[in-house]
Amino acid sequence: MAEFRCRACGQEGTWVYDPERYTCPACGSIDVHFVVFRHELPDDDPAAKRMDELATEEANKRPKKESED
Secondary structure: OEEEEEOOOOOEEEEOOOOOOOOOOOOOOOOEEEEOOHHHOOOOOHHHHHHHHHHHHHHHHOOOOOOOO
């Protein structure tokens, strides 16, 4: 489940992720914010691919810890 909050009607809650829908599930307004978690996205979704790329870039920036002997 993804989460949404609409600035137009004030509704908030959860909804089933639909990559074709960019409007409020309650009123249809485009003035809505969605939170979609990575595990909700299909692997071929452009947002999922970009999330994976950003995670890899971030992991490569971190200094590697030296093993303690």
